[in-house]
Amino acid sequence: QVQLVQSGAEVKKPGASVKVSCKASGYTFTSYGISWVRQAPGQGLEWMGWISAYNGNTNYAQKLQGRVTMTTDTSTSTAYMELRSLRSDDTAVYYCARVILPVEFDYWGQGTLVTVSS
Amino acid sequence: NFMLTQPHSVSESPGKTVTISCTRSSGSIASNYVQWYQQRPGSSPTTVIYEDNQRPSGVPDRFSGSIDSSSNSASLTISGLKTEDEADYYCQSYDSSAFVVFGGGTKLTVL
Numbered sequence: 001q002v003q004l005v006q007s008g009a010e011v012k013k014p015g016a017s018v019k020v021s022c023k024a025s026g027y028t029f030t031s032y033g034i035s036w037v038r039q040a041p042g043q044g045l046e047w048m049g050w051i052s053a054y055n056g057n058t059n060y061a062q063k064l065q066g067r068v069t070m071t072t073d074t075s076t077s078t079a080y081m082e083l084r085s086l087r088s089d090d091t092a093v094y095y096c097a098r099v100i101l102p103v104e105f106d107y108w109g110q111g112t113l114v115t116v117s118s
Numbered sequence: 119n120f121m122l123t124q125p126h127s128v129s130e131s132p133g134k135t136v137t138i139s140c141t142r143s144s145g146s147i148a149s150n151y152v153q154w155y156q157q158r159p160g161s162s163p164t165t166v167i168y169e170d171n172q173r174p175s176g177v178p179d180r181f182s183g184s185i186d187s188s189s190n191s192a193s194l195t196i197s198g199l200k201t202e203d204e205a206d207y208y209c210q211s212y213d214s215s216a217f218v219v220f221g222g223g224t225k226l227t228v229l
Contacts, residue, residue: 035218044208045155045210046220047220050216061217097163102151104168104169105163106168
């Protein structure tokens with residue numbers, strides 16, 4: 001069965017960086033993309049971008065351009081999302097999700113809480 | 119880019135039918151597929167409708183999706199409401215460059 005297992009919760013100071021991992025299993029990793037979606041406390045879903053696990057091509061939300069980098073390691077079927085220059089409004093649960101093209105999400109990770117606080 | 123607008127909340131009684139709308143601000147609703155996700159408190163989202171009106175296996179046929187070009191909107195209809203349907207529901211679509219847009223979410227209360 002398809003599973004996406006994310007790394008654990010993080011607490012970071014403003015200005016720092018965070019890197020969240022998402023380990024996939026149960027399918028051929030390079031046949032799908034991985035997207036990252038975040039949800040601030042009590043708020044809705046915000047799409048951050050996605051990466052093709054086949055060729056590494058990326059598509060980032062305009063709002064996060066320059067602060068976010070998405071990568072994959074095909075040898076371990078793991079996707080990564082790094083967010084830099086963290087601010088308090090980056091506090092959120094970060095989800096990875098498997099992408100079916102054009103763009104829909106059929107499996108989601110369990111979420112990773114990132115707290116940014118001084 | 120376009121926006122997807124949903125009502126903040128809807129409520130209905132068990133056994134009744136409720137419809138949640140999702141209106142696209144620009145461009146045709148029919149030009150890109152719409153998905154619907156259910157999110158219960160403390161859980162990750164799950165798909166209840168994909169490609170406008172398709173139901174994943176395991177989703178009851180009480181859930182249905184449609185699009186209406188005249189109002190440029192998509193709709194999620196849940197019939198025979200059960201208390202377990204109480205959740206947040208999000209519509210999602212994308213543009214020609216594969217940039218994704220989520221609606222703001224609708225809180226469904228079954229009372």
